[in-house]
Amino acid sequence: MKSPEIRDTLVLGIRLIGPAIVYTQGLDQKPDTAPQAEPHERLARFEARIDAEEKIEPKDWMPEGYRRTLIRQISQHAHSEIIGMQPEGNWLTRAPTLRRKAILLAKVQDEAGHGLYLYGAAETLGVSREQMTEDLLTGRAKYSSIFNYPTLTWADVGAIGWLVDGAAIMNQIPLCRCSYGPYARAMVRICKEESFHQRQGFEIMHTLCNGTPEQKAMAQDALDRWWWPSLMMFGPSDKDSKHSAQSMAWKIKRFSNDELRQKFIDVTVPQAHFLGLRIPDDELAWDEETGHWRHGPIDWEEFRNVLAGFGPCNRQRMERRRQAHEEGRWVREAARAWAEKHKARAAA
């Protein structure tokens, strides 16, 4: 017979609402619930399931490291989608045509949706939405470095769709096969929608490149500014990536950072050539032997700086997010009060 406490948790079902409190506090510390029995046997069984390409589902036993890695990765991914609405949101009121405005609005709405799918997936691991929001707003959680760059011209909206969403797709397609079921399912949805994002961006670039010389120069300028930050989106080089090996073993990740970056370069360079644009890398060269584009060194100092909070827009992005959260507070509270009042009336 199970203890009443454990039984309650089971009855609550799909989400581990009971022990959630443990894990929400436990992001940076070990939870105090040790695996109950046969830890080695459990671990062996878990690893055998991973090796057999079985999906792990929310209530299945999993090692704490696996749970924490996923919470960190999925919540950072969600935060990136939410912060990612800002650079493009900057151009919503200044889109050049109604068609472009409707498209951009749909894209920004999708980013909000992606953030919500991902928060939902992270919550199945026992972390609360409230905790994740707090981690973002206090700066304890990170989000993708790319969203700390400014969108200076309309061409930046094109470059973001083409390059940033292109890089995101490259990263996300293997995540559709991630060993954790809810994350994998969220990624399937997201990948379907990202494809529109990338195409609309390329279409903007294509239109600019076939426009006036000024418009083409604007497209080139956007590529010049977004190329290197886009390459940095894949994360540090394999030799410096501290989380990679374990994530690969757990099949959270399927390809290394450098492998994905190379794939992205290989597919994107010909697209730039099609547009008649120049990739801002003097060392870029086709390597006949390997069948890949060789690229120049990436400025990892810049990457570390942006991650550490010193990118061009870090402060602005966080301030805007906090402001939006504060301004929404009365709405959240009023909706809650209204719901409670109606519940009380219905009961009376």
Added chain:
Amino acid sequence: MSAKEWPLYEVFIRSRSGLSHRHVGSVHAADDRMALDHARDVYTRRNEGASIWVVRSSAIVASDPADAAELFDPAADKIYRHPTFYDIPEGVENL
């Protein structure tokens, strides 16, 4: 879950009539109606749905993966529940 956070709802979508509702994810909402609105905004931006169900996550009763063997293994040796178990002589049709 803190007292301040809106409750969690699980979302089920019927993509078109003739198919069953399928779990697609979750939303937070202050009450049932808002949960439907949020589910519509989050999960049906591209005509994915003809009908939505939302249910408080806390109302779902689920089996425990640890009990899976106890619950599901007994069915494994009852192969006579499948039509392929039976030998039908050659020449017999419509069976």
